[in-house]
Amino acid sequence: MNRGKSIAIPLILLVLIIVPLFLPTYSLNLLTLILIFGIFAASLDLLVGYTGLYSLGHAAFWGTGAYLIGILSTRGLITNFLPLFLLAILAVAIVATIFGALATKVTGIYFLMITFCFNQVLFVIAWKWRAVTRGDDGIPGIVRPDLGISLNLGDELNFYYFCLLFFLASAWTMVRITESPFCKALVGIRDSESRMQTLGFPTRMFKLLCFVVSGLFAGVAGILSAYYNGFVSPLDLSLVLSGEGLIMNIIGGVGTLWGPIVGAAVITLLKHLVSGYTVHWPLIVGGIFILVVMFARGGIAGALKERWKR
Amino acid sequence: MLIQILNGLSFGFLLFLLGSGLSLMFGLMGIVNLSHGSYFMLGAYFGLSVSKWTGSFWLGAALGGVITGVVGGLTERFLLRYVHLRHLDQVLLTFGFVYIFMDLSKWFWGGDPLSLSKPALLNGSIDIFGDSFPVYRLAIIIIGFLIAVLLWLFQEKTLIGAIVRAGVDDRQMVTGLGININLISTGVFALGAFMAGFGGVVGGPILGAYQGMDLEVLILALVVVVVGGLGSLKGALLGSLLIGMLDNFGKALFPDFAMVTIFLAMAVILLLKPSGLLGKPS
Numbered sequence A: 001m002n003r004g005k006s007i008a009i010p011l012i013l014l015v016l017i018i019v020p021l022f023l024p025t026y027s028l029n030l031l032t033l034i035l036i037f038g039i040f041a042a043s044l045d046l047l048v049g050y051t052g053l054y055s056l057g058h059a060a061f062w063g064t065g066a067y068l069i070g071i072l073s074t075r076g077l078i079t080n081f082l083p084l085f086l087l088a089i090l091a092v093a094i095v096a097t098i099f100g101a102l103a104t105k106v107t108g109i110y111f112l113m114i115t116f117c118f119n120q121v122l123f124v125i126a127w128k129w130r131a132v133t134r135g136d137d138g139i140p141g142i143v144r145p146d147l148g149i150s151l152n153l154g155d156e157l158n159f160y161y162f163c164l165l166f167f168l169a170s171a172w173t174m175v176r177i178t179e180s181p182f183c184k185a186l187v188g189i190r191d192s193e194s195r196m197q198t199l200g201f202p203t204r205m206f207k208l209l210c211f212v213v214s215g216l217f218a219g220v221a222g223i224l225s226a227y228y229n230g231f232v233s234p235l236d237l238s239l240v241l242s243g244e245g246l247i248m249n250i251i252g253g254v255g256t257l258w259g260p261i262v263g264a265a266v267i268t269l270l271k272h273l274v275s276g277y278t279v280h281w282p283l284i285v286g287g288i289f290i291l292v293v294m295f296a297r298g299g300i301a302g303a304l305k306e307r308w309k310r
Numbered sequence B: 001m002l003i004q005i006l007n008g009l010s011f012g013f014l015l016f017l018l019g020s021g022l023s024l025m026f027g028l029m030g031i032v033n034l035s036h037g038s039y040f041m042l043g044a045y046f047g048l049s050v051s052k053w054t055g056s057f058w059l060g061a062a063l064g065g066v067i068t069g070v071v072g073g074l075t076e077r078f079l080l081r082y083v084h085l086r087h088l089d090q091v092l093l094t095f096g097f098v099y100i101f102m103d104l105s106k107w108f109w110g111g112d113p114l115s116l117s118k119p120a121l122l123n124g125s126i127d128i129f130g131d132s133f134p135v136y137r138l139a140i141i142i143i144g145f146l147i148a149v150l151l152w153l154f155q156e157k158t159l160i161g162a163i164v165r166a167g168v169d170d171r172q173m174v175t176g177l178g179i180n181i182n183l184i185s186t187g188v189f190a191l192g193a194f195m196a197g198f199g200g201v202v203g204g205p206i207l208g209a210y211q212g213m214d215l216e217v218l219i220l221a222l223v224v225v226v227v228g229g230l231g232s233l234k235g236a237l238l239g240s241l242l243i244g245m246l247d248n249f250g251k252a253l254f255p256d257f258a259m260v261t262i263f264l265a266m267a268v269i270l271l272l273k274p275s276g277l278l279g280k281p282s
Helices: A002-022 A025-050 A059-073 A081-103 A108-128 A156-178 A181-191 A193-198 A203-229 A239-252 A258-275 A281-295 A299-309 B002-029 B036-054 B057-080 B087-109 B135-157 B159-169 B171-176 B181-207 B213-228 B233-253 B258-272
Strands: B125-128 B131-134
Touching: A002 A156, A025 A156, A025 A181, A025 A203, A025 A239, A025 A258, A059 A081, A059 A108, A059 A203, A059 A239, A081 A108, A081 A203, A108 A239, A108 B087, A108 B213, A108 B258, A156 A181, A156 A203, A181 A193, A181 A203, A193 A203, A239 A258, A239 A281, A239 A299, A239 B087, A258 A281, A258 A299, A281 B087, B002 B036, B002 B125, B002 B131, B002 B135, B002 B159, B002 B181, B002 B213, B002 B233, B036 B057, B036 B087, B036 B181, B036 B213, B057 B087, B057 B181, B087 B213, B125 B135, B131 B135, B135 B159, B135 B181, B135 B233, B159 B171, B159 B181, B171 B181, B213 B233, B213 B258, B233 B258
Parallel strands: none
Antiparallel strands: B125 B131
């Protein structure tokens, strides 16, 4: 299995770096979108798979990141990417800390509901605070980042590599996190929080930390999506988006990091493929989701792991 | 002022139709039915169609409720119970249905908002202490109150109601006593779905039927049930009337951020007393 990993990873890297050079723009953009959703889904997995906290409010962080970019970059005050990025991430960190401090007081169903609730608060604010967010009109005209060097990120290929950089950095960091003693403690909390507390672990602090870290990466994804679309709207804070994140996680297989990334790829590809033939994408994704929850709860990763065991 | 209170009450009773089902479902089966808002929406759409075909609003309301109830009952019987899932997985299952119902309703009724017309009998407004108030809203208060009373009688005075109460307290014990709690569960689910659907039709003349209604209403239902207490009928009544008032006065005082007030109420309750005002601490 480990030998398989050491072949698979360089191979995937090679594919991600070389293949896009030959892809038509539509497929290239799809791949970029997959990378962005990959970051989003994987970040949620830290919360869902490793800590056992099912959140229906992850879009809150994606949306905060996206809106900060939208609001700040279209005012013309800041044009350089680095300060924009840092400010957006700071906003996400603040939101994640506040929400996390409150949400980690509960678990299970209540956690699901409170994250849903917090997500909706932001959604309503984005919808109503027209002065800042332009409500349901959204904020258009977000130009690709200005890195201060002569690289035009308006070119889709360039922008793909830009996102790939973020994807690789995020993925690498998240993998390192999952290999850390911190994450082992999170898994312990998932399996039995009371036991971890008896062992003297500050479980609430750990859960909060996980919540914030997970939110930060989701914020990165949101920031990239704002640049990808050139546009941000309340949809970036919607329950549908949060739900999609959860669906990607479950279809891909929680608790593995790569599972949700695969899930993100599957859902994104399916969505665009299916949308070419029918508008009934929600019906299909809902149906698949139900089937997976009922019959293949471990998702793709779970199914593959079963096969590899033999 | 009185008008505002009555407005809040009428919305509150509408929320009660929604929240009571959700609360009972959670109390008895431990499932938070995330498709409950979808049931409300489906009821509104079905009621709209039936009342258009038959010309009778009340038939629309009854059938809208019944169809939704059947959908709910079938879902519980064949899906939620068929696979022995953890509670969380069952909740995820209901979430999957949100997508399905969202799509199906758009498929059959289109994406444009539709409106239901009030039954002719309840059109117009009456004079209350000098202010005029819509008769229909008064009717909602009366209907809601009657249903609340009926539900209370059912829960407190009938055998099945006693079984439901016992099931909420200790499901395994009830099974141990040889009572088919599974059948009762399906029934409760169907009843909850019926009330949501019925509520959707009754609320139709005021709220209409539109895409996105399912999630908007779900949020309110969740807030009601969390505030009032999961599993408690009295709690659902208290919660729904409270939220109805809060929403109404919130809209009057802070029109843009009324929703935020409601969510804050929910967050406060979740953090101070997660089991709700009248719920049992778990």
